[in-house]
Amino acid sequence: MKHTYNITGMTCNNCKASVERYLSEIDDISEVSVNLEKGEAEVKMDKHISTDLLQKALPEKYTLSEKKVKNVFTSSSMSAMPMEEEKSKLQQLKPLILIIFYIASSSILLHYKNWSWSVFMLDFMGLFYIVFSFFKMLDLKGFPESFSMYDPLAKRIPIYGKIYPFVETALGIMFLMRLEINIALIVTLVVLVITTIGVTKTLLDKKAIRCACLGTALKLPMTEATFIENAIMIVMASLMLII
Structure with missing residues (x-):
């Protein structure tokens, strides 16, 4: 109902x-x-x-x-509902897909002449954090509430949600400027693993809430795309620590 x-x-x-x-x-x-x-x-x-x-x-x-x-x-209404919901979900995810596409394309174009997977991943993670933190900065008051709806640490410690956009900005700068890479990679793993636990629980509980990955400026639904987005960053950070 x-x-x-x-x-x-x-x-x-x-x-x-x-x-x-x-x-x-x-x-x-x-x-x-x-x-x-x-x-x-x-x-x-x-x-x-x-x-x-x-x-x-x-x-x-x-x-x-x-x-x-x-x-x-x-x-x-039942017969038309699945197609309408699927179409709506794809339309809502369009900004996220485009942003990740442009971040990946920019990271490739920066080094296509002297290709290196490690350099590509560092630039991808750096641009990812800078771009995503920008959208969160647009509504610093509204973001913590949206973030705490699924992130377990932000739910327990409200101040974490308030400083999270600044943490992302700092990580982006560290990756792009090659500053203390190992520390940035470890922080990335800790932060994203915590968030991914919350995302996974939300998806398993089939709760339909807003994803705060791009702040509150863009109305993105919490879907498997959010999980995949975090998983990509976790895999990259893990590979960089191993290499």
């Missing part, structure tokens, strides 16, 4: 991320999507959950009221 609720009290992306996080933690809720501009939240649930229970899960500053109820399991 899909229910749409009016929510008052939201003023920024930080509020939006908070509402999504609190509602997503309720049992039997599989997906939460908040529209800040409309002041609405679409909630998919496996069984009916009362409005009172939803309200109790939110801080007092937010007021939730039901707008409409829509049954997504009607026969007229």
